[in-house]
Amino acid sequence: QVQLVESGGGLVQAGGSLRLSCAASGRTFSRQAMGWFRQAPGKEREFVAAASWSGASTYYADSVKGRFTISRDNAKNTVYLQMNSLKPEDTAVYYCAARNIDYATDYARGYGYWGQGTQVTVSS
Numbered sequence: 001q002v003q004l005v006e007s008g009g010g011l012v013q014a015g016g017s018l019r020l021s022c023a024a025s026g027r028t029f030s031r032q033a034m035g036w037f038r039q040a041p042g043k044e045r046e047f048v049a050a051a052s053w054s055g056a057s058t059y060y061a062d063s064v065k066g067r068f069t070i071s072r073d074n075a076k077n078t079v080y081l082q083m084n085s086l087k088p089e090d091t092a093v094y095y096c097a098a099r100n101i102d103y104a105t106d107y108a109r110g111y112g113y114w115g116q117g118t119q120v121t122v123s124s
Contacts, residue, residue, distance in 0.1 A: 002026045002113040004096045009118030012086055016122070020081040022096030022115060031102035034072060034079040035111055038092035038120075048094070049081060050104035059104055064090075086122045093117040 008020040022034070035050035049070040050059045058070050067086075072079040079096060097111035105111075 002028055002098055004113055004115035006096050006115045006118040009120045011121045014088055014122055014124050016086050017084045020094055022079045024077040028077050032098045032100060033102055033104040035097045036081045037108055038094045040092040045108055047106035052104050053102040057104055088122045088124045091122050093119050
């Protein structure tokens with residue numbers, strides 16, 4: 001089993017920044033792709049960003065491209081999501097996800113492990 005714990009969420013004004021962290025523990029595998037997803041009230045969960053194990057391959061949703069950056073520190077089993085120029089429409093619960101394949105995907109069902117989520121609220 002792999003446990004994922006997100007942190008770093010909070011309340012921020014539009015235009016501000018936050019950095020989310022996701023710490024993995026338990027039976028972590030040497031090559032796991034990691035992803036971030038989010039879910040706003042009344043909406044379906046949507047892809048935000050993903051990275052391969054090495055971090056060399058990254059993918060972003062069009063809505064966050066140029067504003068968000070995914071990175072990872074494999075020595076710490078941690079993945080980050082740096083969020084800049086936040087907008088009220090970025091308000092959601094953000095989830096970290098991991099899959100036992102070194103191939104990042106924007107398909108939520110491709111991930112077998114999920115964190116509990118961290119709330120991000122952007123005020124206008």
